[in-house]
Amino acid sequence: MQKQSAARASEVDLFRFLAALAVVFFHYAYMGANESGASTAYPALGTVAQYGYLGVDLFFLISGFVIMMSASHGTVAGFVASRAARLFPAFGVCCTATFLVLLATGQSLPSVTMFLLNMTLAGAAAPITLVDPSYWSLAAEIRFYALVALLLWFRQMRRVEAMLGVWLAVSVAMAVHNVRLIEIVLVTRYAAYFVGGAGALLHLAGGPLGAARADAVRVLRAGGVPRHGVGCHAAGA
Structure with a gap:
């Protein structure tokens, strides 16, 4: 049971990391540039980052x-x-x-x-x-x-x-x-x-x-x- 709980915690932490990464990409590669009135700072990432x-x-x-x-x-x-x-x-x-x-x-x-x-x-x-x-x-x-x-x-x-x-x-x-x-x-x-x-x-x-x-x-x-x-x-x- 302890091993299963530890594995479960690791899986949850991985999803937390992915969620945090998505939000960071959204703010820095899409939202930040749009709020300042500039074009998307990183066009290559913008099309994906907009869903962060x-x-x-x-x-x-x-x-x-x-x-x-x-x-x-x-x-x-x-x-x-x-x-x-x-x-x-x-x-x-x-x-x-x-x-x-x-x-x-x-x-x-x-x-x-x-x-x-x-x-x-x-x-x-x-x-x-x-x-x-x-x-x-x-x-x-x-x-x-x-x-x-x-x-x-x-x-x-x-x-x-x-x-x-x-x-x-x-x-x-x-x-x-x-x-x-x-x-x-x-x-x-x-x-x-x-x-x-x-x-x-x-x-x-x-x-x-x-x-x-x-x-x-x-x-x-x-x-x-x-x-x-x-x-x-x-x-x-």
Whole structure:
């Protein structure tokens, strides 16, 4: 099980790297030049780099997969602790570095108050000015964390598949008739990616969704994801 978990982590890290690389290419080989009014800086890369924004969508898919694994700790405290340990150190370093560079160069000089608000990740709950606009995706991530934390708090992880289905249905409805408050709270613009990643984990954990709800939840709470989940479920049946 430990070897399988390590292999799974390596696979997820590879996808994270590819997603990050796609976003970097999008900004430096396509978006940056277009925003400055210049022609594409690297014409040979531009035709491909213009699709690099899809790396963000891949990040959200990965997040759905990983956060559902993180929820296997079974308690709100354990979940929050694991997310905070994963997010705050790296974000703190990046946010501080961005602030210091802007301060040194005088470009879009942020205030100390704005910097401190950014460090608390308050942008997930309030429309504050971000030290770096590229941090916008963290607001969606944190709202997703909050939704999962609510499931844990109310002990509804056993109904996680139904909840994911409802979330996806609401997101589809919002595409037809948008309600701004619901869009913000339920992250409906990106919910499909989170649901897709979470669904992939549940499928790997226990076979077809719906048929293996109990097995999937047991595996999640045990903290492991068997590589051949469908076979394990069939054997157990």
